[in-house]
Amino acid sequence: MNAIIRSVGAYVPKKRMSNDDVAKMVDTSDEWILSHTGIKNRHIAAEDEATSDLAYKAADVALKRADLTSADIDLILVATCTPDYVGFPSTACIVQDKLKAHHAGCLDISAACTGFIYGLEIAKNFVLTGAGKNILVIGAELLSRTVDWSDRNTCVLFGDGAGAAVITTGNAKSNGIINSVLQAEGQGADLLKRPVGGTRTPFIEGKHKESDLMTKMAGQEVYHFAIRVIIATIKKLLNVNGLTMDDLAYIIPHQANIRIIQAACKRAKLPLDKFYLNIDEYANTSAASIPIALNEMHEKKMLKTGDLVLTVGFGGGLTYGGNLIQWA
Numbered sequence: 001m002n003a004i005i006r007s008v009g010a011y012v013p014k015k016r017m018s019n020d021d022v023a024k025m026v027d028t029s030d031e032w033i034l035s036h037t038g039i040k041n042r043h044i045a046a047e048d049e050a051t052s053d054l055a056y057k058a059a060d061v062a063l064k065r066a067d068l069t070s071a072d073i074d075l076i077l078v079a080t081c082t083p084d085y086v087g088f089p090s091t092a093c094i095v096q097d098k099l100k101a102h103h104a105g106c107l108d109i110s111a112a113c114t115g116f117i118y119g120l121e122i123a124k125n126f127v128l129t130g131a132g133k134n135i136l137v138i139g140a141e142l143l144s145r146t147v148d149w150s151d152r153n154t155c156v157l158f159g160d161g162a163g164a165a166v167i168t169t170g171n172a173k174s175n176g177i178i179n180s181v182l183q184a185e186g187q188g189a190d191l192l193k194r195p196v197g198g199t200r201t202p203f204i205e206g207k208h209k210e211s212d213l214m215t216k217m218a219g220q221e222v223y224h225f226a227i228r229v230i231i232a233t234i235k236k237l238l239n240v241n242g243l244t245m246d247d248l249a250y251i252i253p254h255q256a257n258i259r260i261i262q263a264a265c266k267r268a269k270l271p272l273d274k275f276y277l278n279i280d281e282y283a284n285t286s287a288a289s290i291p292i293a294l295n296e297m298h299e300k301k302m303l304k305t306g307d308l309v310l311t312v313g314f315g316g317g318l319t320y321g322g323n324l325i326q327w328a
């Protein structure tokens with residue numbers, strides 16, 4: 001038996017913010033953002049939208065495409081670092097209620113930008129052990145509400161969106177989710193975090209500022225970490241499976257910065273044209289970036305049954321990893 005991606009879906013908010021729009025708020029420019037990151041636009045959620053709303057819309061598309069109803073879903077996994085609520089209830093529970101998938105177990109995955117990759121491997125094992133038949137894995141983020149819009153080091157980088165996949169038992173045409181690399185370097189936890197608001201440093205009025213609640217990042221350190229682990233993950237997945245780069249149809253990387261991908265390709269002599277990139281339109285949507293890309297590739301009819309694709313991601317934690325998947 002195997003576990004396949006039976007369908008994908010995505011939703012990005014309608015509101016589109018260009019680099020020029022961001023430059024009206026902080027001291028930056030289209031030229032700087034584009035040349036340093038590859039980003040041109042990002043999508044921003046409406047005031048009345050929360051992460052679960054984006055997740056629900058992406059999941060609804062994936063469910064319809066899988067020809068399943070919400071009653072068929074056994075487990076909902078929402079990978080997010082921008083949940084509707086701090087701690088609980090999980091965003092997955094809110095999504096369950098919106099979908100009326102009342103038979104499904106629910107939990108959020110906190111692995112930042114690597115969350116969807118972790119989710120696929122968890123779902124695969126859930127299916128393979130027989131614990132459930134149909135799993136919804138969603139990557140959903142509303143990062144625009146967790147950045148300091150006066151900090152040009154971070155606010156230019158992120159966007160909002162969601163992507164979803166339905167994982168089910170497969171068929172003989174595809175090996176589905178073959179295997180994964182799930183790793184972390186917890187010693188790098190301080191490099192990317194929201195420093196205040198958790199149990200380590202609760203928000204105290206008068207002591208902390210609102211901006212202390214927002215994302216802080218040591219950009220250069222994360223940049224170098226990302227290049228290193230992208231190369232390590234791709235090499236490991238190829239080696240473990242006895243494959244070469246020629247066997248892959250595409251690599252779908254977490255979309256954080258086009259320069260990170262270019263630098264990894266240059267250092268490890270990887271073919272840049274195998275990497276699917278859409279960072280120009282959506283910026284960094286953390287756990288949503290890989291499923292949004294998969295959905296876009298599906299809609300462009302780029303993915304054929306039997307194609308081998310490799311995902312690779314990295315982010316806060318610091319987490320990293322990848323999945324080798326044969327498209328079903």
Ligand code: UT7
Pocket residue numbers: 027028029032033036037113152153154156192218219220222223226256257284286314315316
């Ligand atoms: O999802 C996973 C997590 N995130 C990432 O993977 C991001 C990893 N890091 C990066 O992608 C890059 O480090 C950044 C895009 C964040 C920054 O690019 P950089 O080329 O590493 O810039 P830098 O931090 O070395 O800054 C260079 C200069 C600085 O000015 P000075 O000190 O040289 O005068 C910054 O103040 O660029 C300045 N700068 C900006 N200037 C205009 C930083 N942000 C901006 C900006 N607009 N938005």
